[in-house]
Amino acid sequence: MKNFHVPQKIDLIVEDPDSKQRLIYSSRIEDIGAASMTIAAPYRRGAYLPPWPGRKLSIRVAADSCAYLFNANLLQTVEDPIPLWIISPPADLKKIQMRSYVRIHDVLDVKLELIEEQDGSLVIATLTKDISAGGLRVALNKPLPPGAKLKITLPLPGVGTIETLGEVIRDIPPEEPGERHAAAIEFKDIKERERGEIVKYIFRKQVERRKKEQELFG
Numbered sequence: 001m002k003n004f005h006v007p008q009k010i011d012l013i014v015e016d017p018d019s020k021q022r023l024i025y026s027s028r029i030e031d032i033g034a035a036s037m038t039i040a041a042p043y044r045r046g047a048y049l050p051p052w053p054g055r056k057l058s059i060r061v062a063a064d065s066c067a068y069l070f071n072a073n074l075l076q077t078v079e080d081p082i083p084l085w086i087i088s089p090p091a092d093l094k095k096i097q098m099r100s101y102v103r104i105h106d107v108l109d110v111k112l113e114l115i116e117e118q119d120g121s122l123v124i125a126t127l128t129k130d131i132s133a134g135g136l137r138v139a140l141n142k143p144l145p146p147g148a149k150l151k152i153t154l155p156l157p158g159v160g161t162i163e164t165l166g167e168v169i170r171d172i173p174p175e176e177p178g179e180r181h182a183a184a185i186e187f188k189d190i191k192e193r194e195r196g197e198i199v200k201y202i203f204r205k206q207v208e209r210r211k212k213e214q215e216l217f218g
Contacts, residue, residue: 003061004032011059011060012060025044026210027039038085040082059072073087102133104206105130108154109155110126110138110154111123112138115150133195133196134187144171157201159198164190165190168184
């Protein structure tokens with residue numbers, strides 16, 4: 001369990017039996033033993049996940065520029081004085097790059113410089129719709145063609161300005177009248193240090209949102 005520590009934030013991934021959608025419950029590591037791990041009782045929107053005896057768990061842990069996924073079983077629950085779960089040691093541990101895993105909806109200013117071979121360059125000031133460490137989705141008044149090469153300038157609050165190259169991989173037409181076009185853009189030649197800063201920013205935003213959610217719903 002060398003990749004984990006107290007009080008590391010973790011997510012429990014649960015499939016809703018009715019909608020078949022993935023639900024994310026928040027928790028944290030409270031203690032690490034030789035044959036078990038203790039976590040805070042997982043919650044989502046103010047409600048705890050039911051602690052079924054022997055429940056099989058799928059858990060995600062964010063660490064630096066990657067995430068770890070593993071399976072575990074619920075062994076028992078305790079009150080200490082908060083509800084705690086004691087789970088089995090991680091099994092089937094998998095390391096996944098966060099740039100292909102975590103994407104958050106976030107509205108940020110972004111500048112796109114479209115580099116055209118014949119007509120020079122065109123600068124577009126717009127807003128992001130979501131962001132990941134692998135790319136972003138932006139709102140546009142006019143579509144950009146897939147394959148278009150861009151210079152991206154993205155100020156990240158509390159981090160600094162990310163400057164990198166990108167490529168349009170998909171045009172997303174408006175779904176409703178009056179909506180704007182969107183483009184999915186993949187980062188190209190981004191420095192790993194800058195990718196790491198984006199990962200940290202995303203993780204911090206997730207923590208902030210979970211904290212607000214907990215304050216609202218108890």
